[in-house]
Amino acid sequence: LKSGWQVWLLTRVNQVDSCMNMETTDVLAALAALAQASRLAVFRLLVQHAPDGLSAGVIAEKLDITPATLSFHLKELHRAGLVAQRQDGRFLWYSANVDAMNALIACVGRTKTKS
Secondary structure (H helix, E strand, O other): OOHHHHHHHHHHHHHHHHHHHOOOOHHHHHHHHHHHHHHHHHHHHHHHHHOOEEEEHHHHHHHOHHHHHHHHHHHHHHHHOEEEEEOOEEEEEEEEEEHHHHHHHHHHHHOOOOO
16 A cells, blocks of 8 residues: 555656646646636536536536537537546536646646746
């Protein structure tokens, strides 16, 4: 078993590695996707229901968003890499990409050093 500090260190190393793989355009796309009230509400709801996610119909009902509007917002979150989509029969299910959010947080919080 790993001690608490070893788990913390490994988690931090993984976040830094993830951040190094994110391009500036990816970071900006994710931040832009979250910079809209309905999309932020959708993402927060999906985080609360991670890892399973929710169907599009349930999301629309819980947030009182029309299906067409929700579809637009989910497309933007998916394009930014913050939401994963899967089909289950006739239904589309969406889940938060927690790894992408952790990488985003690591990148935003990273201090750039002068060379």
